[in-house]
Amino acid sequence: MHTLDYLQTLAVETIDKQQYIKQPLSLYEPVDYAMRQGGKRIRPLLVLLAVDMFGCELQKAQPAAVAIETLHNFTLLHDDIMDASPLRRGKPTVYKQYSTNAAILSGDTMFAMAMAKLLESEADVTSDLAKVLSQASIDVCEGQTLDMDFERQDSVTIEQYIEMVRLKTSVLLGASLKMGAIIAKANAQDIKLLEYFGENIGIAFQIQDDILDCWSDLEAFGKVTGKDIADNKKTFLYLKALEVADLKQQKQLLDLFSAKFADQNEKIRQVIAIYESLNIREIAEKVAKNYTQQAMISLEKVSVEAEAKENLTTFATRLLGRKS
Amino acid sequence: MHTLDYLQTLAVETIDKQQYIKQPLSLYEPVDYAMRQGGKRIRPLLVLLAVDMFGCELQKAQPAAVAIETLHNFTLLHDDIMDASPLRRGKPTVYKQYSTNAAILSGDTMFAMAMAKLLESEADVTSDLAKVLSQASIDVCEGQTLDMDFERQDSVTIEQYIEMVRLKTSVLLGASLKMGAIIAKANAQDIKLLEYFGENIGIAFQIQDDILDCWSDLEAFGKVTGKDIADNKKTFLYLKALEVADLKQQKQLLDLFSAKFADQNEKIRQVIAIYESLNIREIAEKVAKNYTQQAMISLEKVSVEAEAKENLTTFATRLLGRKS
Numbered sequence: 309m310h311t312l313d314y315l316q317t318l319a320v321e322t323i324d325k326q327q328y329i330k331q332p333l334s335l336y337e338p339v340d341y342a343m344r345q346g347g348k349r350i351r352p353l354l355v356l357l358a359v360d361m362f363g364c365e366l367q368k369a370q371p372a373a374v375a376i377e378t379l380h381n382f383t384l385l386h387d388d389i390m391d392a393s394p395l396r397r398g399k400p401t402v403y404k405q406y407s408t409n410a411a412i413l414s415g416d417t418m419f420a421m422a423m424a425k426l427l428e429s430e431a432d433v434t435s436d437l438a439k440v441l442s443q444a445s446i447d448v449c450e451g452q453t454l455d456m457d458f459e460r461q462d463s464v465t466i467e468q469y470i471e472m473v474r475l476k477t478s479v480l481l482g483a484s485l486k487m488g489a490i491i492a493k494a495n496a497q498d499i500k501l502l503e504y505f506g507e508n509i510g511i512a513f514q515i516q517d518d519i520l521d522c523w524s525d526l527e528a529f530g531k532v533t534g535k536d537i538a539d540n541k542k543t544f545l546y547l548k549a550l551e552v553a554d555l556k557q558q559k560q561l562l563d564l565f566s567a568k569f570a571d572q573n574e575k576i577r578q579v580i581a582i583y584e585s586l587n588i589r590e591i592a593e594k595v596a597k598n599y600t601q602q603a604m605i606s607l608e609k610v611s612v613e614a615e616a617k618e619n620l621t622t623f624a625t626r627l628l629g630r631k632s
Numbered sequence: 633m634h635t636l637d638y639l640q641t642l643a644v645e646t647i648d649k650q651q652y653i654k655q656p657l658s659l660y661e662p663v664d665y666a667m668r669q670g671g672k673r674i675r676p677l678l679v680l681l682a683v684d685m686f687g688c689e690l691q692k693a694q695p696a697a698v699a700i701e702t703l704h705n706f707t708l709l710h711d712d713i714m715d716a717s718p719l720r721r722g723k724p725t726v727y728k729q730y731s732t733n734a735a736i737l738s739g740d741t742m743f744a745m746a747m748a749k750l751l752e753s754e755a756d757v758t759s760d761l762a763k764v765l766s767q768a769s770i771d772v773c774e775g776q777t778l779d780m781d782f783e784r785q786d787s788v789t790i791e792q793y794i795e796m797v798r799l800k801t802s803v804l805l806g807a808s809l810k811m812g813a814i815i816a817k818a819n820a821q822d823i824k825l826l827e828y829f830g831e832n833i834g835i836a837f838q839i840q841d842d843i844l845d846c847w848s849d850l851e852a853f854g855k856v857t858g859k860d861i862a863d864n865k866k867t868f869l870y871l872k873a874l875e876v877a878d879l880k881q882q883k884q885l886l887d888l889f890s891a892k893f894a895d896q897n898e899k900i901r902q903v904i905a906i907y908e909s910l911n912i913r914e915i916a917e918k919v920a921k922n923y924t925q926q927a928m929i930s931l932e933k934v935s936v937e938a939e940a941k942e943n944l945t946t947f948a949t950r951l952l953g954r955k956s
Contacts, residue, residue: 335777386740390733409714409780412736413773416710419743420769427763435758439751445744449737453659456733 310360312619318366319353322373338406338414339421342381345397350627351376351484357623358488358502361616368430372437372487375426379441380480382418383448385411390456419445429491436490444483451476458542466547470511478510501606508603509624515596516628518543519589522580534576540565544595545588546579552586600628634684636943642690643677646697662730662738663745666705669721674951675700675808681947682812682826685940692754696761696811699750703765704804706742707772709735714780743769753815760814768807775800782866793871794835802834825930832927833948839920840952842867843913846904858900864889868919869912870903876910924952 310318328340352373359369387393388401389411395401403411426441427434454472458464485502494502521536522545536543546565550558564579583589603624607617634642652664676697683693711717712725713735719725727735750765751758778796782788809826818826845860846869860867870889874882888903907913927948931941 332774332777332781334781335774383740386736390736412710412714413776413780416707416740416743417770417773419740420766420773423747423762423766424770427759427766431759434762435751435755438747438758438762442744442747442751446741446748449741449744450656450659452737453656456737457656457658 309363309616309619310366312357312622315356315360315366315619316348316353319349319356319373322352322356322370323349323377326374334406334410335414335417338385338402338410339418341405342385342402342414342418343378345381345399347397349373349377351380351480353623354481354484354506355488355491357620358485358494359492361610361612361620362489362492362494362498363616364492368491369488371425371428372491375422375437375441376480376484376487378418378422378425379445382415382422383445383452383480385415385418387452390452433490433493437487440483440486440490444479447475447479451479459540464542464547466544466551469542469544469547473511473514474507477514478507481510481513482506495611498610498612501610505603505606505610505620508599508606509627512596512599512603512628515544515592515599518545519592519596522583523589534572534580537565537576537579538572544592545583548591548595549583549586549588552588552591553582557582557586596628600624633687633940633943634690636681636946639680639684639690639943640672640677643673643680643697646676646680646694647673647701650698658730658734659738659741662709662726662734663742665729666709666726666738666742667702669705669723671721673697673701675704675804677947678805678808678830679812679815681944682809682818683816685934685936685944686813686816686818686822687940688816692815693812695749695752696815699746699761699765700804700808700811702742702746702749703769706739706746707769707776707804709739709742711776714776757814757817761811764807764810764814768803771799771803775803783864788866788871790868790871790875793866793868797835797838798831801838802831805834805837806830819935822934822936825934829927829930829934829944832923832930833951836920836923836927836952839868839916839923842869843916843920846907847913858896858904861889861900861903862896868916869907872915872919873907873910873912876912876915877906881906881910920952924948 323343326343328336328343330336355369355373355376356366359366384396385402388396389403389408393401394404399405401411402414406414423438423441426437429437451472451474454468455476458469458472482503483506485506486499489499489502518536521543522534524533536546546561550561553561561579561582564575564582604621607620610617647667650667652660652667654660679693679697679700680690683690708720709726712720713727713732717725718728723729725735726738730738747762747765750761753761775796775798778792779800782793782796806827807830809830810823813823813826842860845867846858848857860870870885874885877885885903885906888899888906928945931944934941
């Protein structure tokens with residue numbers, strides 16, 4: 309067992325020490341650029357946390373840790389093209405920095421690199437790990453599809469929204485823990501429980517993220533308060549507000565979210581005012597807390613000593629306790 | 633051992649009987665559209681040919697056959713975006729029929745589906761097969777990068793061109809045979825020889841393709857004679873012509889390939905006239921024949937009876953003997 313801080317440092321180092329630059333440069337420079345954007349390397353950390361929890365050697369997790377981070381960044385490269393996002397972590401996105409073609413092709417390569425790296429794992433687990441990674445990739449694509457579909461849909465239910473979040477974001481967190489547990493030769497029940505923990509934490513995290521977009525103490529990570537509202541994004545807050553609002557407020561919200569509205573700051577102010585009058589923040593926090601509790605119940609059932617679970621509990625608390 | 637015609641039919645059926653349509657439709661309809669474009673299913677056929685050659689059950693090749701065709705079609709989806717190609721097999725390409733976003737995301741999903749399908753192979757070979765598929769995917773991306781780089785480069789050597797073709801096209805043919813041989817538990821030497829056969833046949837095929845663009849008896853597959861010339865594509869013919877031309881003809885060619893030239897038909901006519909004065913067709917046919925012979929020498933060395941090699945020999949002869 310290692311400390312959470314040690315594992316966090318190891319997760320970052322594991323990714324940072326990888327070499328990406330080689331010929332042809334026009335393919336691998338964007339890969340390097342994408343992989344050097346920093347970040348907490350949450351997914352590699354989750355792989356390490358699961359492996360460590362079962363007392364398995366951390367070295368065995370190295371290929372999976374690199375693979376899941378590479379896969380995650382591949383999805384970001386392509387999502388940024390599809391969402392026409394100019395910035396990520398305050399820097400130009402890959403398609404803006406290089407070109408759309410470069411972002412498509414370097415993304416594809418990262419997907420293949422992720423799989424190739426994963427296959428460097430120990431022989432008796434590679435096939436199971438590869439199955440997790442390919443299924444997770446399919447899920448992420450389905451989640452991104454639903455997210456884009458929602459933009460054009462008139463009505464989206466909270467249930468549909470949660471399923472989109474599960475596929476687009478949470479599945480990779482669940483897969484990270486699942487891979488770690490597979491590497492550590494955990495039993496099928498424990499593997500499933502950790503996967504479920506990861507997925508539920510992921511959903512809680514996304515709802516939290518929706519909340520922070522409106523009520524953030526800090527404008528960190530290049531994030532601007534109310535960006536989701538400005539983008540007419542159908543977040544948990546918006547969908548829940550539509551659900552609980554009376555007809556008059558519903559109409560107000562729909563009008564505010566129509567593309568015609570010109571003054572963005574005024575629009576953001578009015579939407580947040582409606583959210584506040586409907587207690588949407590409290591409702592959302594309660595739902596997020598519920599997913600966190602679901603996650604914790606799964607974690608409790610994992611067949612290792614309570615002590616071995618402390619890192620994951622602390623990780624989840626830190627992740628969900630952030631103020632920005 | 634089965635007849636080539638039987639295996640060809642089986643290759644087509646194996647792909648055609650797959651079901652692709654499911655939710656979300658906006659993700660899987662483009663997948664279905666892409667996979668239903670028909671074609672000879674050369675890569676699945678190569679998997680079957682290799683498996684059959686070693687007397688292995690054809691059923692075992694099914695996941696790999698589907699996987700390699702899905703992967704191949706994924707690369708076409710993304711290549712068509714990057715090359716801005718409006719048509720494939722006379723029908724709108726996926727990004728034209730749906731949208732660029734749909735083509736990116738459905739392509740990504742097909743890559744993941746290819747890997748997921750491959751992992752349904754028998755347990756003792758899945759890991760080796762997955763390594764072949766992921767390395768081949770990286771190679772194809774590198775090949776596509778070189779192809780796009782060449783468009784902007786002033787000078788490209790024949791050697792660089794052949795390496796681009798090997799990566800972009802031939803590697804997947806080699807990988808198809810390699811996977812078939814792995815499934816059939818062939819020895820390491822035979823696996824290598826078949827891979828080499830596939831790669832060399834692939835290079836011969838591409839040079840043949842370059843030749844057919846200028847001197848095609850039929851305008852089949854929606855192909856128009858001289859399209860490469862119209863697109864200023866640096867084909868084997870163009871690069872070889874530049875190599876053997878005198879200074880005057882070099883300048884003529886460079887002028888003709890500059891974007892300024894207005895009358896496309898006149899341009900095509902003049903370029904082909906230069907090629908013919910330099911015997912480029914004969915030179916290219918000789919080089920293609922040389923790669924074919926290299927392939928045949930590898931095939932001869934494979935440790936099965938001569939009879940078992942006949943299908944592959946016939947396949948290569950048919951592939952390279954086509955007139956359009």
